[in-house]
Amino acid sequence: MPLAGDTDVTAIRAMERHHMTGDPPPDPVERFDEVFDAYFAEIHRYAAKRLGPDAAADVAAQTFLEAFRQRRRYDPIRASVRTWLYGIATRVAGKHQRAETRALRAHARVGPGRGADEHTDRVDSRVSAQGLRGELAGAIAALPRGQRDVLLLVALADLSHEEVAAALGISYGTVGSRLNRARTKLRKALGGTNPMLTLEEQHG
Amino acid sequence: MDEVRMVRDFYPEPGPPTAREIARAKALLSEPPRRTLLRLRWGLGGGLVAVGAATAVAIALAGGNTTGGGTTPAPPGRVNLDARAVLAAAEKAEQQPTGNYWHIDVVQGQSYIMRPSTGTYAITAAADETFNWSGAKPGMGEAYYGRDLPAHPLTKQDAALWRKAGSPSSFRVWSNDHYYTYPAKATKWSASGPNVGIDPHGGGDYMGKSVKDLQNLPTDPAKLAAMFLSETEMDKALGRRPGRKLSPEMEQRLRQAAPKLKIQKVAGILSGPVQPKARAGLMRALAAQPGIHAIGHDTDPLGRRGIALASDDSGATATGEYGAPKAEQGTYRWRVVIVFDEHTGAVLSRQDELTQPGGPYSEMKPGFVIEYQAYRSTGWTDAKPTPSAELPSFG
Numbered sequence: 001m002p003l004a005g006d007t008d009v010t011a012i013r014a015m016e017r018h019h020m021t022g023d024p025p026p027d028p029v030e031r032f033d034e035v036f037d038a039y040f041a042e043i044h045r046y047a048a049k050r051l052g053p054d055a056a057a058d059v060a061a062q063t064f065l066e067a068f069r070q071r072r073r074y075d076p077i078r079a080s081v082r083t084w085l086y087g088i089a090t091r092v093a094g095k096h097q098r099a100e101t102r103a104l105r106a107h108a109r110v111g112p113g114r115g116a117d118e119h120t121d122r123v124d125s126r127v128s129a130q131g132l133r134g135e136l137a138g139a140i141a142a143l144p145r146g147q148r149d150v151l152l153l154v155a156l157a158d159l160s161h162e163e164v165a166a167a168l169g170i171s172y173g174t175v176g177s178r179l180n181r182a183r184t185k186l187r188k189a190l191g192g193t194n195p196m197l198t199l200e201e202q203h204g
Numbered sequence: 205m206d207e208v209r210m211v212r213d214f215y216p217e218p219g220p221p222t223a224r225e226i227a228r229a230k231a232l233l234s235e236p237p238r239r240t241l242l243r244l245r246w247g248l249g250g251g252l253v254a255v256g257a258a259t260a261v262a263i264a265l266a267g268g269n270t271t272g273g274g275t276t277p278a279p280p281g282r283v284n285l286d287a288r289a290v291l292a293a294a295e296k297a298e299q300q301p302t303g304n305y306w307h308i309d310v311v312q313g314q315s316y317i318m319r320p321s322t323g324t325y326a327i328t329a330a331a332d333e334t335f336n337w338s339g340a341k342p343g344m345g346e347a348y349y350g351r352d353l354p355a356h357p358l359t360k361q362d363a364a365l366w367r368k369a370g371s372p373s374s375f376r377v378w379s380n381d382h383y384y385t386y387p388a389k390a391t392k393w394s395a396s397g398p399n400v401g402i403d404p405h406g407g408g409d410y411m412g413k414s415v416k417d418l419q420n421l422p423t424d425p426a427k428l429a430a431m432f433l434s435e436t437e438m439d440k441a442l443g444r445r446p447g448r449k450l451s452p453e454m455e456q457r458l459r460q461a462a463p464k465l466k467i468q469k470v471a472g473i474l475s476g477p478v479q480p481k482a483r484a485g486l487m488r489a490l491a492a493q494p495g496i497h498a499i500g501h502d503t504d505p506l507g508r509r510g511i512a513l514a515s516d517d518s519g520a521t522a523t524g525e526y527g528a529p530k531a532e533q534g535t536y537r538w539r540v541v542i543v544f545d546e547h548t549g550a551v552l553s554r555q556d557e558l559t560q561p562g563g564p565y566s567e568m569k570p571g572f573v574i575e576y577q578a579y580r581s582t583g584w585t586d587a588k589p590t591p592s593a594e595l596p597s598f599g
Contacts, residue, residue, distance in 0.1 A: 032233070040229065041220055048218030057221060061229035068233050072352060073330065075384065136214050155211040169382025170527035179208075186207040 028071035028081060035081055036064055042082075043089050049156050051096050052103065059096065063089040079166035086157050087167030090149050101141045108138030139189035147182040150175055303584025304344065306415070306477045307337040311506065311596050312577045315358055316377035316386075317564055318369070319531060324567045325365035327375050328505065328598065329355035329386035333580070335393070335591035339407030340415050340477075346406035349591045351393045355386035356598060358505070358573070378532045378564075393591050421482035425489035428482065432469055433493060438462045463495030463515035464540040471542050471554040475582055483549060490542075502543050502571075504553035506578050506596055510543040517559040534563025538574055553578035 028035050043063050048056035066088050067074075074084055093100070140148060149168060153159045159167060161175045168175075221229075313331035317324060331353035338346035355375050357363040366372070376385045395402055408415055422428055431437075438458075450458070470490045474483055490496060495516045502512035517539035524533050537560035543552040555576035558565050565572060580596050 036230065036233065040226060044221040045218060049215040053218055056218065057225040057228070060221065061232055064229055065232045073384065078382070133214055136210060140211065151208070151211060155208045156215060168527065174527055183207040
């Protein structure tokens, strides 16, 4: 067993190898320990954002267990290790979909409700931000699972369209259309009149 | 501000995982060698040990439970006669010496559908073989070997259609949520890596139970059923907390899962070093469970004919949610089947079979094996066993 400090060094080295120098990432079959060290915190972060800290530990652990079991089927031509892990994490998180939706809806109810009660000039900006956040939460909650997965892999995991396609096993075109639909729904939910948004849409 | 950025900003930055969470997740990874092996471990009924004892049981199973419409019905009363024969045989078999090392050789695979214009056929892919031996006592050692097996046409008919399609040497198939290409090539046995290895100081237990405990299991079917197949045990296996109220839909799903789970569990236990009398008792206990039916003869994916029990069937639906092509979507029905060797009572395989074609399997016939775990060999040896270099022969 390495000493506590060594683990961090290994993780950093592994990260550096494939993020900085372009060297191949650890091979899941031979070096699964390195895969774990390099990506556990990142996958945990993604899970925590989507499902909160309690479920995150379980989802992250389950993701690596699944990855470990499937490691012989990992195909380096199809996706990077990181992308592959996000795909698994998204499927594992999918089992908590109801909890995720519930939490988002609760957020949607609390956000604007409180804002309306405390309407003063002093808190105005905070309130409108809260209201916005509430509406956004409600809109994300209302997205079908496929669209939500694509949106959150792009927004939270910073995956490119190609990477999302590989992670979820869907076509590049499907990623684009799901993301477009998700963005349209969010825009509608938020009022949809901001010209910046219309402008951005051209590049989407 | 664009929507993606808004979403990104909406989610607050969470705290990092705690050291304990990391340690726990890591610990899970060091278990799979054993966990995986337990599926393997719980392989076959030991050759010599079980000879005779379970034979009569297996035959009794065919006639003992007629609710499933088995193809080899037996006159009433046969069960009791067989039961006596079992006990007599088991008492003799009980005197048989055991050995030093228990081994389990398991082949597992999943069926996929190829749809070339020359005709649809099924292949087995994602196939691998695992070989494990473990000493009878702690300190005698244990070892795990694994290898990938070549993807191949499932049956002779499938092989004919595969040749018609030009005998391709790799197969691109839809797997859950992506395409994957499986080669018609095996890998060598490996005993190094995270999931395999040799522990010279291990041994003495199977599936978290000591060899001694397994050899001292009760022989009474009722006691064995209470131990392994009770509602409490099933709830535990299904992750259901006692006293927790579930939706009627979930209740229904758990009810449907129970007989399937019972078969898996029994297949697992019977693949370990269990005494013949307990083995016979467990087979009888399984046959008497609600939702379990004798179905007469069946053949496993290694082409071995035996006598079988099956669970009630249930429906499954593959949706297009993760981008599955049209041909892979739709509803079919399936059941779990356990096949026993008639002559030794050993478990030959646990296999999921199609009962009502539909969806991805709309062109397959009932009895089509969707997924399986076949016990190529299990039993005691005096010397440390080694895995066979020869590839298993399929159907």
